[in-house]
């Protein structure tokens with residue numbers, strides 16, 4: 001009961017990642033508690049997407065430690081596929097599988113990774129689609145859906161296997177303005193249901209509503225962190241203020 | 250004639266004038282096309298028929314009685330070609346897919362696989378098919394390998410499979426590489442392994458994209474199956490025509506064989522076209 005990691009889902013310390021001579025993350029420290037919603041903000045190219053991909057081992061870190069559910073997942077002996085199967089990652093460009101139906105997209109991991117029987121996978125997939133308001137689109141092809149609907153399917157696909165952590169990479173950036181709302185509403189619902197999330201976004205109003213913690217990424221490190229009221233409304237650091245005034249302009 | 254639109258739209262005078270112009274234009278084009286086609290075929294036909302050697306050519310290549318006579322043997326031979334084609338096609342898909350997967354696997358551990366795949370493709374794409382058939386068709390049985398059939402049919406098919414797989418592997422490789430990296434990432438993010446991502450995400454999309462090209466190769470395989478005739482012991486359509494011809498040195502059986510091959514490939518070619526058109530609308534997708 002007194003285990004300090006019990007309520008920490010993800011912890012990054014001193015995480016470094018470079019692409020050739022381009023040092024993107026130079027020592028990131030970040031803690032995500034259970035049920036917490038952490039919002040990453042930062043300029044384009046500051047490494048927000050890289051950080052999320054490192055967190056689920058799609059990228060191998062150059063240094064530092066990432067602990068997920070009490071396990072050091074940066075240990076090379078850890079099975080990355082198993083780690084990824086317990087996290088959900090949603091991409092800016094949805095990346096739905098065009099050759100599968102909406103339901104096929106949502107149930108693929110259940111059937112092939114979790115080994116759930118087809119009938120049960122289908123009923124769980126349909127329940128998940130219902131939860132994101134798209135039950136009637138189960139048999140449709142992803143390409144026949146609007147951007148907002150596609151992104152909700154992508155969220156359903158990541159969520160259906162009950163991941164301990166959801167990573168969401170600018171999930172509204174590719175959407176037409178009038179479609180952003182439906183996706184943000186869904187994320188607010190998930191937050192209300194206690195889903196642990198790390199997301200990056202340029203929607204400051206949404207970040208203020210949904211975030212427990214805001215982290216401003218700059219120069220490869222978490223430059224400033226705190227509650228939305230602290231970081232977004234009363235930033236202490238010069239760089240944070242400059243960034244916020246630029247995106248509000 | 251025109252059904253009234255739901256909103257009660259009636260075409261304006263200018264729209265009616267445009268439509269009638271288009272109709273007149275279409276009629277005119279059809280008439281011109283028909284006339285020019287008749288003219289070309291008429292002139293070519295007249296030239297052939299009035300040529301000094303026509304009488305002899307007609308007799309040796311287009312002898313109706315000889316055609317009727319040789320038809321059963323040649324048609325039976327064609328059935329052999331169809332079987333060769335079908336069995337080889339299945340084997341080609343398996344071999345070439347394996348090679349393509351070997352060549353697209355990344356990482357230092359897979360280097361020997363990539364090397365093997367590359368060498369295979371380089372060698373068998375460079376060798377003329379006829380040469381492979383000669384080498385394997387006569388050399389294969391002579392090897393007398395235990396457990397391996399010694400029939401010319403087997404080694405002839407093996408030649409087709411080895412040669413075609415080199416080409417088809419490249420088609421598959423192009424298909425695999427055309428599936429955007431973000432699709433692999435999405436698969437891996439769901440916890441699928443490398444192999445599962447290949448199997449359930451990449452290959453189904455690659456397959457759809459290259460199917461028209463593959464069907465084109467199938468048409469080509471259908472006629473190249475006739476090359477096995479050079480081995481002499483497989484009585485396919487060409488070999489059967491050769492035997493029929495040897496009776497009286499009338500070449501009509503070759504024309505019959507040619508005609509039957511065309512009858513076989515034309516439906517395949519139309520199917521390929523139809524499929525390529527249908528794919529055109531759905532091949533894209535999954536792009537960033």
Ligand SMILES: Nc1ncnc2c1ncn2[C@@H]1O[C@H](COP(=O)(O)OP(=O)(O)O)[C@@H](O)[C@H]1O
Nearest residue numbers: 019022024042043044045046047048049050051
């Ligand atoms: N796979 C990669 N290979 C090389 N460079 C990369 C790769 N992914 C990201 N980068 C580089 O890392 C930097 C950070 O990118 P990214 O994490 O996408 O930033 P953000 O999401 O904050 O806009 C950029 O300079 C980008 O060019």
Ligand SMILES: [Mg+2]
Nearest residue numbers: 048049050170
């Ligand atoms: Mg990004």
